[in-house]
Amino acid sequence: MDPWQITAIVFICAFVVSILLHFFLLCRKLRINQESKPLINSSERQPLIESSDDTENHTDTDYLSVKCSYLKEDDKCTNTKCLKIKQESIKIVNEVEEKGIVLDSVWESYLENEADIILPKAQHLEISESADSLHVRLPQNIQGQDNWPCITGTALSPERSHYWEVEVGEKSSWAIGVASGSKKESICIPDTPEGGFWIIQLCKGKSLEAVSSKVIKLQKEKPRKVGVYLNRNYLSFYNAENKQRIQRFEIKQYEKLYPVFSPGLHDRGPLIIKKKKSITQS
Known part of the structure; x- marks a missing residue:
């Protein structure tokens, strides 16, 4: 065609x-x-x-x-x-x-469901905060590890939809998605696919993959900013700059889910998680 x-x-x-x-x-x-x-x-x-x-x-x-x-x-x-x-x-x-x-009206409806991402303190990752974002990066003494370190945020309510954005820039490796309650204490992304994680990841700067119980190679443009939209048991990833969908998962379980972030292993560039805008009263 x-x-x-x-x-x-x-x-x-x-x-x-x-x-x-x-x-x-x-x-x-x-x-x-x-x-x-x-x-x-x-x-x-x-x-x-x-x-x-x-x-x-x-x-x-x-x-x-x-x-x-x-x-x-x-x-x-x-x-x-x-x-x-x-x-x-x-x-x-x-x-x-x-x-x-993605129609503009649809995209606006996603943005209306902006999530308030909260990350705990971690010894295996550097977590810093600015006025408008959270930064997740590798510590300097990370050499010798094989698995990608990760961190999970606070639970996302299953009663409503959630949208959040992560700037990955030119990082050569990263992973973004959600984890189930049984995996919320995990400090590493597993080497092989297993239940409890639904993520997309970039490996060695070029291989974009969707990972759940299996690995799917994605023939998509490498994004610089990723939008994540969770609506009940559906999880979608978008290139937030051109508003194109990268991947969609159907999560066939009904339990609390937790946003998960990994800066990968190959560079110390940060994942920059956009913070929810505070509503100011005039």
Whole structure:
């Protein structure tokens, strides 16, 4: 498929998304008007179609429910037709993202879920803090080790979505992702894949990999800044500079997860973790 065809497909997808969003907003407006009218019998209202019996698209809907600022989870549809429009809109948004495009409205919804990353003190890594970031780097006496040292932050609430950014710059090795509760005390990234870690890592300055229970070689541009988005049991990594998705994991377990960071072994350059912006009151 040549570049012109790809461009045409992207524009068509974007056009369809805008049409579906228009119908969704219209449907929502009609629903609000209906709810403003007096109800004769509240028990006759149609229930929310959110049950686990709808298994065909339930999981993807959970993952994508915050992808667009117009489709937030609190915008519930009480109408079958309205819910179908919402689901179709979400599917199209995801298909566009699979092609390497994240809509601005979707990206803004990620940024609204900025996580407050807190790291404990560590003897095996140097942790420093500035006004707007946390720095994780190798100590000077790290020679002789084989495994990549890592550190986990405080638990991320499974009740909400989380987004954080890490600047890796020109570092030749690093690993970023999440760890399960059983791995939260780990001080090293394992040599071989094993359960409990979901990360992407750069090895020797050129090999970008996705690691969970297996290793996947990623044919992606080496990022300088990585965005991480955790939404329930889905974990996605993005090149935060061009807003393109690098990798997505489905984490098939429901327990607390912990952000994990490793500066690798091959240079003392820091991982720079962006701190959550404080809200100032005027």
